[in-house]
Amino acid sequence: MSAAEGPLVVGVDTSTQSTKALVVDAATGQVVASGQAPHTVSSGAGRESDPRQWWDALREALHQCGDAAREAAAVSIGGQQHGLVTLDAQGEPVRPALLWNDVRSAPQARRLIEELGGPKSWAERTGSVPGVSFTVTKWAWLTEHEPEAVRAAKAVRLPHDYLTERLTGEGTTDRGDASGTGWWAAGTEAYDEEILARVGLDPALLPRLVRPGEVAGTVRDGHGLPFSKGTLVAAGTGDNAAAALGLGLRPGVPVMSLGTSGTVYAVSQHRPADPTGTVAGFADARGDWLPLACTLNCTLAVDRVAALLGLDREAVEPGTDVTLLPYLDGERTPNLPHSSGLLHGLRHDTTAGQLLQAAYDGAVHSLLGALELVLDADADPTAPLLLIGGGARGAAWQQTVRRLSGRPVQIPEAMELVALGAAAQAAGLLTGEDAAAVARRWKTSAGPVLDAVERDEAALTRISGVLSDAAPLLERSAGSS
Numbered sequence: 001m002s003a004a005e006g007p008l009v010v011g012v013d014t015s016t017q018s019t020k021a022l023v024v025d026a027a028t029g030q031v032v033a034s035g036q037a038p039h040t041v042s043s044g045a046g047r048e049s050d051p052r053q054w055w056d057a058l059r060e061a062l063h064q065c066g067d068a069a070r071e072a073a074a075v076s077i078g079g080q081q082h083g084l085v086t087l088d089a090q091g092e093p094v095r096p097a098l099l100w101n102d103v104r105s106a107p108q109a110r111r112l113i114e115e116l117g118g119p120k121s122w123a124e125r126t127g128s129v130p131g132v133s134f135t136v137t138k139w140a141w142l143t144e145h146e147p148e149a150v151r152a153a154k155a156v157r158l159p160h161d162y163l164t165e166r167l168t169g170e171g172t173t174d175r176g177d178a179s180g181t182g183w184w185a186a187g188t189e190a191y192d193e194e195i196l197a198r199v200g201l202d203p204a205l206l207p208r209l210v211r212p213g214e215v216a217g218t219v220r221d222g223h224g225l226p227f228s229k230g231t232l233v234a235a236g237t238g239d240n241a242a243a244a245l246g247l248g249l250r251p252g253v254p255v256m257s258l259g260t261s262g263t264v265y266a267v268s269q270h271r272p273a274d275p276t277g278t279v280a281g282f283a284d285a286r287g288d289w290l291p292l293a294c295t296l297n298c299t300l301a302v303d304r305v306a307a308l309l310g311l312d313r314e315a316v317e318p319g320t321d322v323t324l325l326p327y328l329d330g331e332r333t334p335n336l337p338h339s340s341g342l343l344h345g346l347r348h349d350t351t352a353g354q355l356l357q358a359a360y361d362g363a364v365h366s367l368l369g370a371l372e373l374v375l376d377a378d379a380d381p382t383a384p385l386l387l388i389g390g391g392a393r394g395a396a397w398q399q400t401v402r403r404l405s406g407r408p409v410q411i412p413e414a415m416e417l418v419a420l421g422a423a424a425q426a427a428g429l430l431t432g433e434d435a436a437a438v439a440r441r442w443k444t445s446a447g448p449v450l451d452a453v454e455r456d457e458a459a460l461t462r463i464s465g466v467l468s469d470a471a472p473l474l475e476r477s478a479g480s481s
Helices: 051-065 106-115 119-126 135-145 147-152 159-168 193-198 239-247 299-309 352-374 395-405 417-431 435-442 457-479
Strands: 008-014 018-025 031-038 072-079 085-087 155-157 172-174 208-210 215-218 232-234 255-258 262-265 280-283 289-295 323-325 342-344 385-388
Touching: 008 051, 008 159, 008 239, 008 417, 018 051, 018 417, 031 051, 051 159, 072 159, 072 239, 072 417, 085 147, 085 159, 106 135, 135 147, 155 159, 159 172, 159 215, 159 232, 232 417, 239 255, 239 262, 239 280, 239 289, 239 385, 239 417, 239 435, 262 352, 289 352, 299 352, 323 352, 323 457, 342 457, 352 395, 352 457, 385 395, 395 457, 417 435
Parallel strands: 008 072, 072 232, 172 208, 255 385
Antiparallel strands: 008 018, 018 031, 085 155, 215 232, 255 262, 262 289, 280 289, 323 342
16 A cells, blocks of 8 residues: 555445445545445336445445555545435335336326426425436335335435444435435425425434534444444535535536436536426535436446447447437436337438447437536536546547537546545545545546537437427327336
């Protein structure tokens, strides 16, 4: 292990597919050790994981970090948003967690929006119109379909809350992750008792909200992890808020994250409230806001198309009028939870590489369409778009984003930004600094900038036209499911 200049901290990213842990020098941002272990996720409309797998994966990831993890002075957990974790009186899962990409609660989402005043009321109240991903819709689904699980639940948590509680023995959460539940009021920054009453959720089952910069607790005995008793534990946060911390984002800088899901977001000092539901008005982990638009189908969907065609993911070819909407898991933006993929414009001379390029175009199209809504009116339209996530290193992703956005694109060299953001949050406990300032000191957003190219307006117009024309067909897919 390299000699560290300052105390060591641990940042954790418990994502959909795996848990990653980084041991980071709080003085320099140098990653001195890392580890990763997988989880399993059920397939089909229901996407579930056993939370105990997350804990086992955390233990394995920290074991891979070796002695460095034992020296850590603070730890923080960044986690996948929206997931519903129900625990019994002993703190054990009542059932597998319902994950963010579980689309079974679409009917409950529609009903809740109608019952509580419509989309505009929800946006003003919680910052967001609750889509199928939001935790409140999952609780409503569980109430209807598994009332015995609801009766057995003595605590309700988000994924990052679950791991933090196993570390500290205390139920806590933060404003960033709480803002994705649908039962946190953006105006008062507290749980909304009317919404909770509507879905039959006792506020006593929810975790305590920890303020930015506040210590959530300390590591307790008997945890089976390499941390010493009394090690500081930060509040943690949701994955997107953690990545924003990891980049040290300042207001107005646009980010596109290319992973299993695709997101665009930016830090804002203005509380967002988009009544269309395209933009989720999340809070960030610092005290500002993180307006965000998300799609369900990104790298995984494009890779699936490549596999079906027998192609490497980079084997794209230009020059096509074919349109492919890769909504393989239903879609959140646009709001088509039970839709499927749609191909239009296929000709005898269409090549497999052109079909693959069309899948990239379809995946990027929805994200760029939401970008203007995410950014404040005074944001610089020529500022580089920060491209992060697993797809950001792919040449086909980079070139598609450049061509369809018309912006310069910057690729931060720092990897594992969610875990780095959690580490910056942990470091802030030790130094008293704002976590984003810590990340800026670490220079996490540094990386090459790809020059802007002319925006492909023809492709954007064509895709928008196909989507508009196909909307009735895609809506009928929901009704026939």
